Amino acid sequence: MKLHNSYTNKVEDFTPIEENKVKMYVCGPTVYDFAHLGHARCYITWDVLYRYLKFKGYDVTYCRNVTDVDDKILKKADKEGKTPEEVSQYWYKQFESSMKALNTLKPDIEPFATKTLGEMISIVKDLINKGYAYEAEGDVYFRVKKFPQYGCLSKQPIDQLESGARIEVGDIKEDPLDFALWKKDEKFGYKSPWGVGRPGWHIECSAMSRKYLGKTIDIHAGGADLIFPHHENEIAQSECANGCKFVNYWLHNGFVTINKEKMSKSLGNFLTIDDLLKKYDANTIRFFILTNHYRMPVEFSDEALSSAQAGVKRLLNAKQTKINEDLDITTTAEYNQFVEAMDDDLNTSKALAVLFELTNKANKDEKDAFTILFKLASVLGFTFEKPTLSAEELSSAVKHVSEKLGKEFASMEEIIAFRKEARDAKNWDVADKIRIALDEVNIVLKDSKEGTTWEIK
Template sequence: MRLHNSYTNQIEDFKTIDENKVKMYVCGPTVYDNAHLGHARCYITWDVLYRYLKFKGYDVTYCRNVTDVDDKILKKAEKEGKTPEEVSTYWYQRFSESMKALNNLKPDIEPFATKTLGEMISIVKDLINKGYAYEADGDVYFRVKKFPAYGYLSKQPIDQLESGARIEVGEQKEDPLDFALWKKDEKFGYKSPWGVGRPGWHIECSAMSRKYLGKTIDIHAGGADLIFPHHENEIAQSECANGCKFVNYWLHNGFVTINKEKMSKSLGNFLTIDDLLKNYDANTIRFFILTNHYRMPVEFSDEALQAAANGVKRMLNAKRTQVDETLDIKTFEEYKEFVSAMDEDLNTSKALAVLFDLAGKANKDVPYAFTLLFKLASTLGFTFEKATLSEEELNAKLAEISTELGENYSSMEEIIEKRKIARAEKNWEAADKIRVALDKVGIVLKDSKDGTIWELK
């Protein structure tokens, strides 16, 4: 398996620290508002990596943090007259619901920043003792120039970074490049050796990663917007505090754009996951994201989502057979093609082409095709659950069909029987009227040697 390492800017063979074990950290949400399509892309991408590593037999520990102490949370709390904890608890719950609705697996570990303060303070103390950090009137800063490799991840030389650096009013930095490890905050802060304050954003991930995964980890992933300064700063503080390499493979997903601009809350051009799910299901959103390579930008449009919806329909409407759990899927050529695509830096568009091929074969009654399709599509996080109707919704559709056909029907079975009789009598006009009436309410009939069933389109 080969993955693109942002640190070296090379596609490299993936080798784990411990045989067959993968320690994987993904930067999680700052919980103060609705999750949007940009978040969906990030967390679906790393959900697919998590699923695929497990599919290949790795023992994966996936840690994704929750930032529940941050300037944005504090501003929202003040604006709404709530405590920061009330704000972060509410929005974390909403985020979790959005992730579940997208069929993202829950990480193995989901630590909260406020529950890891002891580890953060410990790392800051280590950095001060080693001369990499200094305290200034209740704030603590990292000495960037003490870490010669600073700027390597983002491919920005120190002198280039220096030219744009400024010291803000109220900051007491030795150097404009230095960044905050701890901030004085007497209103919302926590006790520390430097007075009441709260952690800088960057130290949070270093502390949580070290506590739950160890000093050196296999994979650290996130959006490309986090490369600088967040991930650059994580490397500096972690490697200086721990005295060893922090991450072996840095992975970053590209942006979602609207009219060629990055989708973000700050630009106000974002679509929330909840709003998207009103028009498109989780399979469609996942398909839309996976048709593009994870490192490339993806342009949002309703046309692209509609094309994805059609692709999902083509895949999931494949003729179904019982899933054969005894089938050794590794012996089939399609399995090898799928693995070959995914092993080459998660080439999901090629992997989807294999799924389409299997859907076509399932429709031609190739015996193994649906089992293989089901197993491989599930590895990418697609679900084969059929949409269902409540009794009330079904009765409403039956009423519409009855009106359209001019006869009263109290069940779908009656309609299927009526169509069966019409076809037996070669009354194609009556049979077609039933098809049209069903189509208008989003129902389709599927015939097989075992009989006729109805499904929602």
């Protein structure tokens, strides 16, 4: 498997630190408002990577943080007369709902920044003790020039950054390049060795990745807008505190653009996930994102989404047959083609072409084509609607059961109710006859605590 490493700017063979195990960290949301399509692209992209790594047999630990202490959260709390906790908890639930609606898998670990303060303070203390950081009037700053490799990820040498830096009036930093590890804040702060304050944004991810994944991790991913300064600063503070390499593979997804501009809240040109889901389903949004290579920008338009809607409908409207659970799809040509595409730096557009070919084969009743399609499509996070019967087909199925049992039924509900009576009376012969009759018309009953439902096999 090959992945594009932003650190080297090369597509490299992926080799995890520990054989068959992958530690993966993704920068999560700052929870103060609705998530938009740009966020959807990021989290769907890394959801697909997570699914694919597991599909390949890796034991993956996927950690995605939640930033619940931030200037934007505090500003919103102040404006609405709420506590920061109330604001962040409300918007986290909205985010969680949006991710579920998009069919993204929940990360294995989803830590909140405010629950990792002890780790942050410990790292900041280490950096001060090693001379990489200093306290100034209740703030703590990182000495950028003490880390000569600074700029290695964003390909910006320190002298180049220095030429664009300016010291503002009242600036208490030793150098304009230095960034905050801890900020004095007596109103919304937490106790620390430097007084009441709160962590800088960058230290949060360094602390959470170290606490839950260790000092060196396999994959760190996020949007391309995080390369500088966020990920650059993470590298500096983590490697200076830990004395070892922080990340082996840095992965970044491209922007969603609208009218050729990056979609963002700051520009006010964003579309929320909730608004999009009122018009398009999750499969359509996922298809729109995956038809483009994850590193390339993707231009949003209603025309593009409508095209994706038509494409995914054609893909997922394959003729459905019973899934062959015993089939080893790894022996099939389509499996090899799919893996070849995905191993090539997650070439999802090429992988989709394989799925379309399987749809064509399924529609021609080729043996096991739908089983292979179903299993490979799930790796990309697509969901198939369960097949349904037309009113005429359902009436025919009910008539078939009526004839087999010598009893007139008007609906599936009546059949299910009659079966329940038979089971309650321990009349297993009648219950079994119903099961066999339904099986003959490819209908299976599903029993649960909530009752019995039916579906097509």
